[in-house]
Amino acid sequence: MSSKRTWFSSRSLLYVVALLIALYILVPIYLITISAFSPRNAVFDYPKPFFPKAFSVETLSFFLNSFGVLESVQMSIIVAILTLVLSLLIGAPAGYTLARYVFVGKDSYRLAILSTRAFPIVILAIPLAVTFIRWDLDDTAIGVALLHTAMALPTTILVTSSVFVSVSKELEEAAMVLGCSRFGAFRRVALPLALPGLAASAIFTFVLSWNEVFAAAILTLQNPTLPARLVVQLNQSPLPFKFAGGFFILVPAIVFMLFVRRYLFTLWGVKLK
Amino acid sequence: MAEIRLENVRKEFGEVVAVKDISLTIHDREFMVLLGPSGCGKSTLLRCIAGLEQVNNGRILIDGEDVTQLPPRKRGISMVFQSYAVFPHMTVFENIAFGLRMQKKPDAEIRQRVQSSAELLHIEELLDRYPAQLSGGQRQRVAVARAIAVQAKVLLMDEPLSNLDALLRLEMRAELKRLLDELQATVIYVTHDQVEALSMGDRIAVMRNGEILQCDSPIAVYNNPAAHFIGSFIGNPPMNFLTARVLDGKTAVSVHETTIPLPPSIASQLKANTELWLGIRAENIEALSQTAPDTIPAKVLVVEPLGSHNLLTVQVGNELLKVNTHADAKFSPGQAIWLRFAADKIRWLDKLTGQSLI
Known part of the structure; x- marks a missing residue:
């Protein structure tokens, strides 16, 4: 009886905490969303009605049609896709190697990968900008994508390695005995089984690149990505415009998170049935 | 014809010598059991024969051909793994057909051979299922069917029964023995279970610390153990x-x-x-x-x-x-x-x- 009661109370405490955390994140998102879809003057209403009184896409369409926004969206998408492809092309083989092979310095290598994240990008900013200008990579999609790839690689490598660890080595060996080459066994057995995890990792990278502000802001001038444009523009914009911009940059991240939710556990090596 | 000859095969993992200069000839169509406690090197030796491990020294000949440097797919072997290693993303049919597809056999022949392998193991009604829908015993049968469908000259088995429960193991042991008799392949069977070794093998190679202590017929190993270790390892109760x-x-x-x-x-x-x-x-x-x-x-x-x-x-x-x-x-x-x-x-x-x- 008493154990049941403590179970119940600890359980409900857990739910209360979970609810608070969820509200902490969801309330601002909700407020941004209703403000983005309200008529311009409703943004200044106080106290705020919980349900919007009027619905309007006026501010949102004003935002989308304002100068350069669509170009920035396009730039952001190109950068994100380039980043995704590059980081998978480089990261997945590295992750596979970490998962399958024993080699001298494996643990130090793993640590070294993580430690690249310890470099504050702020310190690197000026030398990087200078180097990119020298190489004619400044203000280009590939330039930003390269830097985003560097930022995403540690996660990509560690995540893909845990994905490949969850695919049994004996499966590939069985394929090799039955007639596959080393690469054939990877392609026919390990890759299809790792695909959901790899997809999740790719989407993770996409969102990272889509949301990244600092590197994009210092490397671009004429062709900023969306966050880079917003960070400059929003400061000087009226409040409705800020809400519309905030909403627009939120949406892809939320949609992607909904999509990968199922795989987020696999990301960290927990096997889903 | 597939005689397997091992000449001074040696395998090291860093400082550890897993297989110590083993020489052994397995005759054509013989059922050879590698028996020993865990860590004795029996599985490593099998993996060397399969080509999944590179030997440090010595030669492996299958059917007179030196296969020491060949990858697994070119050795004319087939293998059943301890964990079964059934491909989870393929149906039972595709699992059994895998080796035949790699050999680019025509569809009609694949269908026919998958069917007959499945019948031998009584899993013909499971062909459309995925491995996740099968019990451990059924997965084991799929693994064996997949290995025999390619009709390799040499069949390697790495503790194929050790993950089954006791009753199923007893049943499967007799069934495997009958099946392997019919197959006419040269079989190398790794186990730590001395009853399996005694009941199934034509010859038993008893291993310890990477060496073969005795290689003889089950009854000879049982009656005349070459060493104290063998007598105390084989038989229930031990000698x-x-x-x-x-x-x-x-x-x-x-x-x-x-x-x-x-x-x-x-x-x-x-x-x-x-x-x-x-x-x-x-x-x-x-x-x-x-x-x-x-x-x-x-x-x-x-x-x-x-x-x-x-x-x-x-x-x-x-x-x-x-x-x-x-x-x-x-x-x-x-x-x-x-x-x-x-x-x-x-x-x-x-x-x-x-x-x-x-």
Whole structure:
């Protein structure tokens, strides 16, 4: 009886905490969303009605049609896709190697990968900008994508390695005995089984690149990505415009998170049935 | 025809020598069992033959061809893994067809061979299912069907039954034996289960610490273990070993005050007063409730009725022995008994080296 009661109370405490955390994140998102879809003057209403009184896409369409926004969206998408492809092309083989092979310095290598994240990008900013200008990579999609790839690689490598660890080595060996080459066994057995995890990792990278502000802001001038444009523009914009911009940059991240939710556990090596 | 010849095969993992210069010939269509405790190198040796491990030294010949440097797919082998390694993203049909597809066989032939392999293992009604929908025993059957569908000359099996529960293992053991007899392939079968080894193999290679201690027919390994380790590893219960001291005339030994005659061929190799192991199996000891000439006195410690017979644990001096008695024999713990050893079943081993004396 008493154990049941403590179970119940600890359980409900857990739910209360979970609810608070969820509200902490969801309330601002909700407020941004209703403000983005309200008529311009409703943004200044106080106290705020919980349900919007009027619905309007006026501010949102004003935002989308304002100068350069669509170009920035396009730039952001190109950068994100380039980043995704590059980081998978480089990261997945590295992750596979970490998962399958024993080699001298494996643990130090793993640590070294993580430690690249310890470099504050702020310190690197000026030398990087200078180097990119020298190489004619400044203000280009590939330039930003390269830097985003560097930022995403540690996660990509560690995540893909845990994905490949969850695919049994004996499966590939069985394929090799039955007639596959080393690469054939990877392609026919390990890759299809790792695909959901790899997809999740790719989407993770996409969102990272889509949301990244600092590197994009210092490397671009004429062709900023969306966050880079917003960070400059929003400061000087009226409040409705800020809400519309905030909403627009939120949406892809939320949609992607909904999509990968199922795989987020696999990301960290927990096997889903 | 697929004879497998191993010449001084050596495999090291860093400092550890997993396989120590093993030479062994497995005849065409022979069922060879590699038996040993875990860590003895039996699985590593099998993986070397499969080509999944590169040997550090020595040669492996299959059918006269040196395959030491060839990848697994070019060795003409097939393999069943301990974990089954059934591909989870393919149906049972595609699993069994995998090797045939790699050989680019025509569809009709693939269908026919998958069907007949599945029938041999009684899984023909599971062909459309995915492995996640199968029980452990069924997955095991898929793994075997996949391995035999390619009709390789050599079939390697790495503890294929060890993940099954006891009852299923017993059933599958007999079924595998029948199946492998029909296949006419050369089979190398790795196990740590001595009953499996005895019941299935044409020959057993007993391994320890990366070496083969004895390679012979099951009955020879059982009756004439080449070393103390083999006697104590094979058989249930394991062979009994008693300390014996060679008497002055070298014609007899003393075992706890009882004199037992030595065969002359053994006696000639020995010095007086050295110590030997006397090895004898539980079923070759007769337990008597009264004293008789040439018997050894003992005391019953435990009586275990096993249905078909009773297993006694008895004490002789400070050593323990296992003795099989008739199921009707009435012995009780604490009782004094007398043991008579079947003279022709006694084995003699050097106490220092553990090696058998012949």
